[in-house]
Amino acid sequence: MAVTLKVNGKTTTVDVAPDTPLLWVLRDVLDLKGTKYGCGIGQCGACTVHIDGVASRSCNRPISELAGGEVVTIEGLSVDGAHPVQRAWVELDVPQCGYCQAGQIMSASSLLSRTPRPTDTDIDRAMNGNICRCATYLRIRQAIHRAAQMAAADGNGGRRETGDGGQGTGESSFPKSLLTTRTGA
Numbered sequence: 334m335a336v337t338l339k340v341n342g343k344t345t346t347v348d349v350a351p352d353t354p355l356l357w358v359l360r361d362v363l364d365l366k367g368t369k370y371g372c373g374i375g376q377c378g379a380c381t382v383h384i385d386g387v388a389s390r391s392c393n394r395p396i397s398e399l400a401g402g403e404v405v406t407i408e409g410l411s412v413d414g415a416h417p418v419q420r421a422w423v424e425l426d427v428p429q430c431g432y433c434q435a436g437q438i439m440s441a442s443s444l445l446s447r448t449p450r451p452t453d454t455d456i457d458r459a460m461n462g463n464i465c466r467c468a469t470y471l472r473i474r475q476a477i478h479r480a481a482q483m484a485a486a487d488g489n490g491g492r493r494e495t496g497d498g499g500q501g502t503g504e505s506s507f508p509k510s511l512l513t514t515r516t517g518a
Contacts, residue, residue: 336400340365341409351397356380358396359406367407367435371464378463381436382406388443388459407435410442417487418442421480429467437463441477450481 334351337344340363347362359365359382368391371379375390382391383405391404410416414423418441421427428434437460444451444459451459456477465473 334397336396338399338401339403341405347396349396352395355382355384355391355394355396355399355404359391359404365406365408369432369435371433371436376462376464377433378436378440378460379433381439381463383439383443386446388440405439407439410438416442417480417483418445418476420483421476425472425476425479427469427472427476429465429469433463433465437465437473441473441480444477445481445484449484451477 335346335348336351337346339345340359345363347358349358349362356368356370359368360370368382369379370392371377373392375393378390380390380392381388383389383403384391384394384399385402411419414420416438418438422434422438427437440460440463441456444455448455448459453474456474460473460477
């Protein structure tokens with residue numbers, strides 16, 4: 334089945350089985366290796382990309398559902414790592430092993446696109462389901478707050494020029510024992 338969609342700003346047509354998950358199209362067909370395979374059932378967040386401006390899991394989305402859609406991967410977030418979330422991640426040395434970080438960054442950038450000054454609760458909800466086996470949750474939260482400051486200083490409030498409006502849902506997946514309450518923020 335031939336499916337045409339826009340990936341990282343470029344219109345492309347792929348010819349794959351209609352039930353092929355977007356993740357495998359990105360990695361195996363389009364050679365975009367930044368999006369990672371974690372669980373295969375949309376629960377861990379390693380495969381998070383933006384689909385039509387919404388942070389979404391790519392491992393369980395059949396390509397047939399995406400015809401005419403727009404996908405942004407970690408490679409398309411910014412060509413030079415200049416997105417506020419990417420800069421904050423580096424500044425605060427967030428990754429430990431790094432495997433989950435592309436998904437974490439995509440969820441965080443989606444949050445900031447719609448909530449330029451998130452609270453800890455906003456962050457916990459938006460990052461729900463983005464699992465970090467190394468438990469860098471505190472640094473992730475700090476980096477999101479820092480990215481919000483950077484975006485405000487940049488004058489764009491964290492919004493992507495393409496109008497990214499992703500979403501996070503549900504309760505916090507950050508283990509409560511690893512979270513501390515921020516004061517003075």
